[in-house]
Amino acid sequence: MSVLAIVPVTPSDLAFAQRELAGRPVLEHVLAALRGAASVDEVIVLPVDDAVILPALADALSRRSAAGVVVVHDPLRPLAPPTLVDEVVAALGRSAAPAAVPVLPVTDTLKSVDRDGYVGRTLDRALYQVICTPIAVAGATLGTALAAAGAGLARASADLAVSLTSLLSDQGVAIATLPGAVECLRVTDEAHLALAEALLASRQERAPRTQRSRPR
């Protein structure tokens, strides 16, 4: 079964997708992780406008022969490792759900706030998870969900993970969760970029010597 990985890149993603991280652009780290995943057959970058990620995705998929599994990944998550990509693809085979998302525990305290700036209730963190990407969806399921949503797609959130999980849950598609990697943080400010540099450096230190010293 063929596995197609798609990285939609919006104009607002571009600023950080092009920023240098350990000597190469953030987006290149993302593409390298997808190409480095044993399960992925093909990787494409899909330039899209901010408001229309899902319609662009539907359009791109309609122009291609159907993939068995589509992996959708965020261009601003440069540290999600190839093993995480393989795990979301493998999760589709293991579970009855035709979609799988990596998740992390919510560590923040979340409160509802009214229009006057007063606090309402405090959410029970245990009932919630933070979603990250890559998200894997059976190709046929994704195609059907995109087609069924039709014009509603244009109203989707500009956040890739939110818009895709919203689409799938609105269309009644079961979505399995699996433990994400804490490294799948989204690089959207200078502090994140500095953090990503530091994490990459510590990852290199931990890597066995044989992987580091490549013959030239």
Added chain:
Amino acid sequence: MSVAAIVPAAGRGERLGPGAPKALRLLGGAPLLVHAVRALSRARSVDMVVVAAPPVEVASVRALLADHELGAEVEVVAGGRTRSDSVRRALASLPPGVDIVLVHDAARPLAPEELVDSVARAVRDGADAVVPVMAVTDAIIRVDDGGRVLDPLDRSGLRVAQTPQGFRRAALEEAHRVAAANGSGSLGDDAALVSRLGIGVLTVPGSEEAFLVTRPIDLVLAEAALARRRARGVR
């Protein structure tokens, strides 16, 4: 009007991994607790800081804080089993002249002095309870017991709560008294306990730098943020 800041720091913080209590993990060469206390004590609005330490470590925490140059008067008292117990014990130790109390997490070492002052100011200006908040940037979903996704969460009406949280002293004391009586002291933060009394909790803008250090990755993020702050010439 006098302002005291309480730092409950008696917990273990297991999510950071095994080792020293969370508040004593090092960041830029100094324990998280020292960073947190330093920001509070340097804030112009704060007159005194009370740290609730693990009971067996009161003397060593007192010595640790004495080693660092800190602005305001700093007291160390024995904390309790839960965070709420620790806040209650610190509250009980406050002198009568204190009428505004801030409660701050030791695990938010980089909360800036300006944030501390703005929370204290909002209480002084008449709010009974104040919590600094940030927009929710994570994509969050609701899940069922089996780990299946139920639906994405609408983030528009939600905020991430930070600390220091500020209170009229009487409101915070009453909230902790009621929580202790109901045995519900360990549920929620201080703002949630006060809210349960029907007292309005006002929000003020939080700070990017006041993030919680709870996982190993947060410590790396804090190191990076501290390095940037030092590069800008801020200690």
